[in-house]
Amino acid sequence: MKKNHPGRLRAIIGSNIRRHRKERGLSQQDFALEINMDRTYFAGVERGERNVSLDNIERIADGLGVEPFVLLRNDA
Numbered sequence: 001m002k003k004n005h006p007g008r009l010r011a012i013i014g015s016n017i018r019r020h021r022k023e024r025g026l027s028q029q030d031f032a033l034e035i036n037m038d039r040t041y042f043a044g045v046e047r048g049e050r051n052v053s054l055d056n057i058e059r060i061a062d063g064l065g066v067e068p069f070v071l072l073r074n075d076a
Contacts, residue, residue, distance in 0.1 A: 035063035
C-alpha cells in the first residue's frame with residue numbers, strides 16, 4: 001500500500017539542514033545557489049516535503065561542511 005504522508009526521517013533531515021544553514025547565516029536562496037540546487041526544491045527538502053536522494057543529501061552536507069550522517073541523526 002502506498003504511503004500518503006512523508007516519513008519521519010524527512011522531517012529530521014529537513015530540521016537538521018535548516019539548523020546548520022541558519023548557523024552559517026545563509027538564506028535558503030543563497031545556500032541553494034551556493035550548492036547549485038533549485039531554491040524551491042531545496043525549500044521542499046527543508047520542509048520535509050521532498051524525498052531527497054542520497055546524492056542530494058551528500059551535496060547539501062558538503063555545502064554545510066558536515067558529514068552526511070549528521071543530517072540523518074535525531075538528536076532532539
